[in-house]
Amino acid sequence: MIKRTVLSALSGCLFLSLNACAEQTDAPATHNNQVSLAGQILTLENHDQRCALRKPDQTLLTLNMPWPCQLSVDRKGLPRVESFNNALIIIVQHFEPEPAPSTECRSQYQAIRQIEGRLEASIVGDGGRCLAGAVDQKNFVALFSW
Template sequence: MNKARCAVLIGCLFSSLTACAGQQASSATSTTAVNQVVVMGGQQLTLVDDQQRCALRKPDQTLMPLDMPWPCQFTVDRQGKSHVETFGKVPIVIVLHFSTAPQNSPQCHSEYRAIRLINGQLEPSIIARHASCMGGTGDQKNYTGLFTW
């Protein structure tokens, strides 16, 4: 009788864990979708998968390749929304890609690229690489330091 109760209890636990994992996965997916859209200078920009490479879809539906692997995302603010930094009157966003090391390693590497809207044109910066994973919005120098002003 105890074995039967244990089996039922274990079955219920696995069901609960599976349900929780499913909710977390759908929550992560919706968060990621939010981090892949930003409005900059009145234009909606969307990050898209272009043959396993990150690209920026402009309002006219053309793609700007970013020379970074997919998946990628915009930096986010404290509310979890894509962040636009303004320097002078120039809006700037950062696109991030994280690559994790093998499964049992805590290492994380990231690369990012700033994109500014200057004189009505989108201009990507050079790509910066880090031996850690950048989180949050970053510092203003992350947005401005990759460009020649």
């Protein structure tokens, strides 16, 4: 009887864990491709197979990473905006899984800051994980010269 109760409890925990993982995996697919930065709505889009941010005046900031890409999100799944040294900063991410059967994945990210009314893109950072979700604050500021 004790074995059956323990097995039942472990099965329930496993189910809850798998459900939590599935929810985390689905979150990036529903994220928004727009972010408000200093009162301007920036839209992430494909520009000649490169990631780009379109400003309301229709000017385009083309980034140094391939399409598709996405905005980094906060723990609620909304586009994340950080503030540092009088600048507002967002991160755009690109994930590239290796072909099967490999489980490896490469990622790139680029921070964009709005400072003194203009947008500036950082250098591109490379990563070895492809998990979308909350990113450490240092990633928002470390790729810029301050």
